[in-house]
Amino acid sequence: MSNLDLQAIIRSLKTVLPNDKESIALHEPSFCGNEWKYVKECLDTGWVSSVGKFVDKFEAMLADYTGVKQAVAAVNGTAALHICLKLVAVEQGDEVLVPTLTFVATANAVTYCGAIPHFVDSEERTLGLDPWKLLEYLSDIANVRDDGCFNRLTSRRIKAAIPMHTFGHPVDLDPLVEMCSRFKLALVEDAAQSLGSYYKGGHTGNWGKVSALSFNGNKTITTGGGGAILTNDEELGKQAKHLTTTARVAHKWAIVHDHIGYNYRLPNIDAALGCAQLEQLPGFIKEKRTLSESYRKVFEGIPGVHFYTEPDFAKSNYWLNVLLLDERFSNHRDVLLEMTNNDGIMTRPAWMLMHKLNMFKDCPKMDLSVAESLERRLINIPSSATLMS
Amino acid sequence: MSNLDLQAIIRSLKTVLPNDKESIALHEPSFCGNEWKYVKECLDTGWVSSVGKFVDKFEAMLADYTGVKQAVAAVNGTAALHICLKLVAVEQGDEVLVPTLTFVATANAVTYCGAIPHFVDSEERTLGLDPWKLLEYLSDIANVRDDGCFNRLTSRRIKAAIPMHTFGHPVDLDPLVEMCSRFKLALVEDAAQSLGSYYKGGHTGNWGKVSALSFNGNKTITTGGGGAILTNDEELGKQAKHLTTTARVAHKWAIVHDHIGYNYRLPNIDAALGCAQLEQLPGFIKEKRTLSESYRKVFEGIPGVHFYTEPDFAKSNYWLNVLLLDERFSNHRDVLLEMTNNDGIMTRPAWMLMHKLNMFKDCPKMDLSVAESLERRLINIPSSATLMS
Numbered sequence: 001m002s003n004l005d006l007q008a009i010i011r012s013l014k015t016v017l018p019n020d021k022e023s024i025a026l027h028e029p030s031f032c033g034n035e036w037k038y039v040k041e042c043l044d045t046g047w048v049s050s051v052g053k054f055v056d057k058f059e060a061m062l063a064d065y066t067g068v069k070q071a072v073a074a075v076n077g078t079a080a081l082h083i084c085l086k087l088v089a090v091e092q093g094d095e096v097l098v099p100t101l102t103f104v105a106t107a108n109a110v111t112y113c114g115a116i117p118h119f120v121d122s123e124e125r126t127l128g129l130d131p132w133k134l135l136e137y138l139s140d141i142a143n144v145r146d147d148g149c150f151n152r153l154t155s156r157r158i159k160a161a162i163p164m165h166t167f168g169h170p171v172d173l174d175p176l177v178e179m180c181s182r183f184k185l186a187l188v189e190d191a192a193q194s195l196g197s198y199y200k201g202g203h204t205g206n207w208g209k210v211s212a213l214s215f216n217g218n219k220t221i222t223t224g225g226g227g228a229i230l231t232n233d234e235e236l237g238k239q240a241k242h243l244t245t246t247a248r249v250a251h252k253w254a255i256v257h258d259h260i261g262y263n264y265r266l267p268n269i270d271a272a273l274g275c276a277q278l279e280q281l282p283g284f285i286k287e288k289r290t291l292s293e294s295y296r297k298v299f300e301g302i303p304g305v306h307f308y309t310e311p312d313f314a315k316s317n318y319w320l321n322v323l324l325l326d327e328r329f330s331n332h333r334d335v336l337l338e339m340t341n342n343d344g345i346m347t348r349p350a351w352m353l354m355h356k357l358n359m360f361k362d363c364p365k366m367d368l369s370v371a372e373s374l375e376r377r378l379i380n381i382p383s384s385a386t387l388m389s
Numbered sequence: 390m391s392n393l394d395l396q397a398i399i400r401s402l403k404t405v406l407p408n409d410k411e412s413i414a415l416h417e418p419s420f421c422g423n424e425w426k427y428v429k430e431c432l433d434t435g436w437v438s439s440v441g442k443f444v445d446k447f448e449a450m451l452a453d454y455t456g457v458k459q460a461v462a463a464v465n466g467t468a469a470l471h472i473c474l475k476l477v478a479v480e481q482g483d484e485v486l487v488p489t490l491t492f493v494a495t496a497n498a499v500t501y502c503g504a505i506p507h508f509v510d511s512e513e514r515t516l517g518l519d520p521w522k523l524l525e526y527l528s529d530i531a532n533v534r535d536d537g538c539f540n541r542l543t544s545r546r547i548k549a550a551i552p553m554h555t556f557g558h559p560v561d562l563d564p565l566v567e568m569c570s571r572f573k574l575a576l577v578e579d580a581a582q583s584l585g586s587y588y589k590g591g592h593t594g595n596w597g598k599v600s601a602l603s604f605n606g607n608k609t610i611t612t613g614g615g616g617a618i619l620t621n622d623e624e625l626g627k628q629a630k631h632l633t634t635t636a637r638v639a640h641k642w643a644i645v646h647d648h649i650g651y652n653y654r655l656p657n658i659d660a661a662l663g664c665a666q667l668e669q670l671p672g673f674i675k676e677k678r679t680l681s682e683s684y685r686k687v688f689e690g691i692p693g694v695h696f697y698t699e700p701d702f703a704k705s706n707y708w709l710n711v712l713l714l715d716e717r718f719s720n721h722r723d724v725l726l727e728m729t730n731n732d733g734i735m736t737r738p739a740w741m742l743m744h745k746l747n748m749f750k751d752c753p754k755m756d757l758s759v760a761e762s763l764e765r766r767l768i769n770i771p772s773s774a775t776l777m778s
Contacts, residue, residue: 028435029435029437030435031432031433031435031437035432036429036432039428039432039658040425043420043424043425043428044420046417046418046419046420048418048420048606048611048613048662051606075464075465075614076464076652077652078651078652079652103644104635104637104644104646104650105635105652108635108649108650108651108652111649112501114503217437217440217656222437223656224437224656224657224658224659225464225652225654225655225656246493246494246497248493252730253726253730253736253737253738254737254738254741255492255493255737255738255739255740255741256741256746257493257741257746257748258746258747258748259747259748260497260500260748261493261497262467262497263465263466263467263468263494263497263614265614266614267606267612267613267614267659268613269428269613269658269659269662270613270656270658270659273437273658337642341641341642347642348642348643348644349642349643349644350644351644352643352644352645352646357645357646357647358647358648359646359647359648359649
């Protein structure tokens with residue numbers, strides 16, 4: 001077969017999606033729980049800002065849901081990631097391994113520490129960082145010494161790796177943990193997209209020394225803007241809280257700070273929204289997985305296009321559903337984007353790969369051919385939980 | 390008179406403050422306007438996150454109120470200040486002049502750019518940066534060249550000055566503008582505390598090339614957490630919006646970023662709160678000024694203590710009211726803090742001076758004797774608008 005049946009793809013989308021809507025967003029939130037009640041309580045009591053019971057409650061609920069020892073709420077996922085990198089002591093001039101196929105926040109957070117993103121390839125099986133290809137690459141370019149891992153080509157220390165669970169689908173964490181241990185790299189999970197996603201039965205965010213979540217408006221649950229730092233290390237948890245609250249030292253009145261800190265606290269009013277949303281998360285995930293199963297079925301029979309499904313070790317939140325065109329049809333990607341968006345069905349390509357962005361074009365990188373192929377062929381399709389409710 | 394009449398001070402506070410409350414906060418917000426209506430609209434429409442009509446409305450209302458050409462909402466005052474410094478091109482290794490008597494965010498924001506805070510003294514008349522003393526100091530240590538102002542002692546470029554309007558009281562801006570021009574320094578106003586404060590008839594924030602506001606929970610108005618960048622330079626306004634929204638380039642679907650940007654957008658739900666609060670700001674300012682006038686009267690007759698009032702060129706929002714003890718009674722400061730806080734009247738000292746904090750102790754500084762004296766003698770007393778309503 002030499003042509004991609006674009007009409008069949010559009011028809012399949014329409015079979016799954018509701019037909020009573022003028023336009024269908026890629027991902028939109030749903031506020032059908034206790035959102036009003038909790039937010040109104042903030043206004044009635046005057047506790048809207050950086051201290052309040054909903055911040056504490058949200059952190060406890062997050063730790064409980066993800067199974068980590070401590071969750072620290074933050075103003076957004078980027079801020080959470082920045083603090084994660086500070087916690088594992090990423091310093092000025094270090095390199096940090098970052099998938100080139102990611103949202104820009106992963107690479108930006110590295111630069112906020114004065115460090116340099118070093119871009120690595122993805123694998124099609126997970127859409128995330130390829131542990132085996134990276135292992136081979138590091139074996140080639142890295143020297144492991146007593147004081148860490150060093151890039152032979154740049155002489156810089158490689159301090160950490162940030163696998164990102166792309167569109168909610170977990171990367172293969174076990175070999176990454178093994179590799180990080182062998183190369184003395186700190187493992188930081190960018191779990192911004194994977195709240196509700198599990199790897200071999202454990203919630204994502206439990207493999208990194210520290211991990212970051214996001215609750216932006218387009219995520220599985222939202223707090224308006226918000227994020228969190230997850231960790232199983234209580235000392236790092238304490239430090240996370242300290243660094244996100246301007247590193248202020250507790251005192252009945254004196255205002256003293258003992259480190260350069262950050263104003264990364266999540267306001268109580270946003271945390272209130274988060275509590276109400278988190279109560280509904282199991283339902284959202286169920287609906288999102290039902291939607292994905294419907295997509296899987298309708299796209300099964302169409303040659304040249306493949307609906308991405310979770311790898312066998314994972315149970316994914318299917319944050320954003322993914323269609324992958326065959327390489328031979330990659331020149332149809334933009335036509336399909338044009339047709340669907342013109343038709344009121346919001347779709348989008350992958351993020352432009354990090355190493356192609358102007359500000360990162362001179363950063364170190366390995367062969368990135370798989371990510372480059374994925375970028376040419378990938379389309380995100382509507383994924384809101386509300387589409388099934 | 391050799392003793393400070395502490396009981397007279399406490400009695401005077403109680404004369405002004407309501408007597409039906411168990412405890413009185415230093416500053417608490419009031420939500421008696423359209424807060425619930427606007428926030429509910431966000432929840433009902435699903436627009437809670439980084440895009441939405443309340444963000445646009447809040448920015449327009451802020452520009453209108455302060456008289457600047459453009460206001461750009463940000464996630465908090467620290468973020469706003471960070472972007473201000475980026476906008477005036479503060480770079481790695483630069484020095485930036487910062488009052489040692491300020492909240493830690495002013496100095497932290499400088500370090501976020503890889504720059505070094507250079508601490509300068511305050512004057513008792515304004516509680517803010519002393520333009521005349523700074524002029525003399527710079528004449529002594531700085532070389533002005535074609536490519537900027539350089540510190541002769543450190544060889545570093547001095548790029549900018551950040552006067553801060555302490556507790557809402559405007560610094561003397563005209564001589565600062567003159568000095569910045571002479572020494573080729575970018576003027577950035579830290580107006581975090583001075584929304585509603587005027588200098589010679591114009592709203593603070595109009596003298597800097599760019600300026601920062603804060604709407605933290607303890608400020609004159611609050612958005613939960615929030616801030617804004619103000620500027621009269623439309624090009625800088627555009628850049629501010631771009632940098633705070635991850636420097637994403639507009640496109641119907643492609644996700645491309647052309648600079649290292651920041652996730653500093655104010656969520657729509659917080660902006661909704663801001664719109665409702667801003668509608669009530671003139672009333673809040675009126676109540677706060679009435680409270681200050683009451684304080685002024687009751688403290689008039691007590692020797693050794695002085696209620697700080699605005700300089701003659703200013704109309705202040707009196708964000709936090711200030712008592713200054715005479716130098717000879719500075720050893721009574723902590724006793725007074727202890728007595729008032731034990732009595733349910735929240736008071737606090739000034740922030741610990743920046744040059745005394747561990748992380749800034751090696752930063753360059755001028756003679757800071759006035760700020761040191763102010764720190765020894767200064768006490769903030771309850772200042773909420775609600776205390777008069």
